Amino acid sequence: MLDELRHEHRMIRRVLRVLNSAADRWQQQPVDPEGLIRLIRLLQDYANQFHQRVEEEVLFPELEKEGIPQQGGPLEVLLAEHREGMGYLKELEDYLQRLRQGEAAIQAELADTVRAYSLLLLAHIGKEDMVILPLAAHARLGKGLSELSEEIRRNLRDAAKEAEFDWVLRELEEELGLPEAENLDQDDGAFPVEADALADEFLREQ
Numbered sequence: 001m002l003d004e005l006r007h008e009h010r011m012i013r014r015v016l017r018v019l020n021s022a023a024d025r026w027q028q029q030p031v032d033p034e035g036l037i038r039l040i041r042l043l044q045d046y047a048n049q050f051h052q053r054v055e056e057e058v059l060f061p062e063l064e065k066e067g068i069p070q071q072g073g074p075l076e077v078l079l080a081e082h083r084e085g086m087g088y089l090k091e092l093e094d095y096l097q098r099l100r101q102g103e104a105a106i107q108a109e110l111a112d113t114v115r116a117y118s119l120l121l122l123a124h125i126g127k128e129d130m131v132i133l134p135l136a137a138h139a140r141l142g143k144g145l146s147e148l149s150e151e152i153r154r155n156l157r158d159a160a161k162e163a164e165f166d167w168v169l170r171e172l173e174e175e176l177g178l179p180e181a182e183n184l185d186q187d188d189g190a191f192p193v194e195a196d197a198l199a200d201e202f203l204r205e206q
């Protein structure tokens, strides 16, 4: 299950790469917002309803049992970031709708929101990948978590939607001329994440 979460983080990083690339180009050439709206809606399901629910309903409660406080500690910060991210996605969808309706001036706000959302999510994923998931692996939660998460994943998983998510993502990557996103698990330079700084900040929050 920990590997699945890492894989989902990688998918989310691919979406952020697409959104940032589109935002960079808005100034020079118009990008059709249709595909991006579709991507945002799919991400709302994938990141918020699926990925985050597994974290909130399975991973975080198990870590709490290991002595990491849910309230007043790092897990509370991660939960708050989930809510904040959902707010940004709603905002992004709204801006894209207005762009589609011809409100070109909205591009600047849209680009700002893409950047704010990316910063939030990259730091969030960084904390999970570099601190939370290794902690869970260290506590040997992996196996128990797999059993626990099996049912929730069975209920939430929607193969057709996941295939659509992958397909829409690929289409947009192609349209934007982005290279294959094979190494997004590692820092490939596109998203510099200071691992040590993040871990320090995270531990200070505890």
Ligand SMILES: [Fe+2]
Pocket: 052, 055, 078, 082, 124, 128
């Ligand atoms: Fe998360």
Ligand SMILES: [Fe+2]
Pocket: 005, 009, 051, 055, 125, 128
């Ligand atoms: Fe996550």
